[in-house]
């Protein structure tokens with residue numbers, strides 16, 4: 001079957017290890033099923049994989065793609081939960097949960113195998129392209145905002161790096177949930193897009209805010225951390241799920257203890273949270289922000305666009 005995969009690891013030039021071509025069909029396993037992929041979405045995680053983060057060379061070639069929606073063996077339209085082995089479904093006692101592409105082949109292929117438990121019905125109101133955006137970046141954003149932040153409707157949330165997949169999800173979900181949404185971006189064009197997506201106000205990266213936010217959502221890391229710590233109110237919360245620009249900024253510890261900040265880590269989300277996210281999109285009419293759609297065979301162009309940081313929302317591949 002046709003697939004887009006990592007054939008080599010290159011920390012400095014990750015796109016060199018990206019290949020397209022024929023690979024064997026997914027292996028049948030007890031309790032697993034096969035989905036015919038209709039749409040799959042790109043995440044920064046796929047670039048990390050090509051750099052060897054979470055993907056050692058001895059697992060290559062590895063089909064990339066954590067996000068996918070398609071049709072199961074019985075003809076049902078489904079969305080795939082990307083965390084394999086949550087609550088032990090589909091893996092052995094000795095294995096730890098993992099996300100697609102770390103140990104098991106991902107969604108950038110004609111077919112993908114996952115534990116049956118990982119499939120959720122696709123709401124009819126969402127297209128395959130929209131549904132494919134939800135299981136990684138949007139699920140991460142959902143958990144950050146609604147499980148980890150402690151925010152209540154009316155509170156102010158600051159979102160760093162407005163153009164990213166997680167960041168655009170945070171803007172759209174936060175707006176729909178009744179938060180006052182502020183976002184930062186390095187680019188004027190992305191700040192304008194953030195306003196269109198639902199931000200109440202936008203600021204240049206690092207700009208002084210009119211007042212401090214109740215919580216800050218951080219995925220950029222080193223480049224924005226000092227601003228994040230300076231922009232949250234006393235006893236406010238920072239939720240962090242990523243560090244695109246680097247993981248080791250100065251910690252600003254004095255500010256953390258003096259202002260009694262809560263710094264909360266967040267990773268992906270559960271199948272229950274994905275089910276709630278699908279319902280939220282269905283009921284509230286929120287739709288994933290799609291940067292661009294292209295056939296899977298043109299996936300390398302999408303990877304290059306993400307590597308350049310030149311996107312607003314999700315890059316989607318169709319089959």
Ligand SMILES: NC(=O)c1ccc[n+]([C@@H]2O[C@H](COP(=O)([O-])OP(=O)(O)OC[C@H]3O[C@@H](n4cnc5c(N)ncnc54)[C@H](OP(=O)(O)O)[C@@H]3O)[C@@H](O)[C@H]2O)c1
Nearest residue numbers: 044161162163164165166185186223242243244245267268
């Ligand atoms: N923990 C988890 O479960 C989880 C899940 C999903 C994602 N993540 C992580 O979260 C991060 C974001 O993922 P994504 O898929 O949303 O990535 P993405 O779509 O590539 O977003 C990157 C955004 O970060 C901002 N950015 C990048 N470098 C920057 C810099 N030097 N200075 C300021 N801003 C910079 C840019 O925003 P502007 O250009 O608008 O400033 C850019 O649009 C990644 O590191 C990813 O691995 C973690």
